[in-house]
Structure formats: C-alpha cells, structure tokens
Amino acid sequence: MKATLRNKVIAESEDIVEVDGYAYFPRTAVRMECLEKTARTAEDLECPHGVQFYDVVVDGERHPRAAWSYEAPRGEMKRVARRIGFWQDVAVG
Numbered sequence: 001m002k003a004t005l006r007n008k009v010i011a012e013s014e015d016i017v018e019v020d021g022y023a024y025f026p027r028t029a030v031r032m033e034c035l036e037k038t039a040r041t042a043e044d045l046e047c048p049h050g051v052q053f054y055d056v057v058v059d060g061e062r063h064p065r066a067a068w069s070y071e072a073p074r075g076e077m078k079r080v081a082r083r084i085g086f087w088q089d090v091a092v093g
Contacts, residue, residue, distance in 0.1 A: 001025075001093065003086045005058045005066070010034050010090060017079050023092050024083035027069075034058060035067055035084070049073045056090060063089045 001023055003011040013029035035054035044051050050072035053065040066088045073081050086092055 003030075003090050003092045005034075005056055005063060005090045006061070008034075008058050010056060010058070010067075010086070011084065017083060019077065019080055022085045022087065024080040024085045027082055027084060030067075030084045036062075038065055049077050054084075056086070066090050 001013060001016050002009055003023075003025060009031070011025040011030040013025050015026050015029070017024045034056055036057055038053045038055055040052070044053065047070075049070035052069050052071050054067040054069075056063040056066040067084055067086050067090065069082075069084050070077055070080055073079075
C-alpha cells in the first residue's frame, strides 16, 4: 500500500493496520522528512490518545494536518502505536 501526494510517494508498506477506514503505516515506512509537526490545538489536547498532527510538505507546498499519529494510544488504538495515518490531500491505496 502507498500514500502519495502530487505523485510523490510519502509512505509505502504491506505492513498496514486499518482502523475505522484509515490505513496506518509503520514510521519506518514513512518519509518523515516530508512531515513537519504542527502545534497542538485545544481540541488535539483533549484527545485521549495523544494525537500529534503533521503538515505534509511536498515540493515546497504545505498540506496542513494531512498526517497524524497517536503518541499514547489506549485500548483498541494501541494497534496503531508508532504508526502514521494520512487523509485529506494524501491518497492511500
């Protein structure tokens, strides 16, 4: 499975965990140099799983909060610990 943005592969792996329709990639399969941590909002801080969003930057173009990870997942979400999910402009398939 791949995560792409503007024809650039951001992540690629067959080791995918799917939860609620989202595919989570292992960090080792993600081009982390394309991700920049965002400041946490008040809503982010309310997340019980410790969500951290990232802007995805490709060819100098920033795609705000298009990736995320759960830094302290609980319960069923522990399956996505140390993984990155994508949405919005990032195509996953």
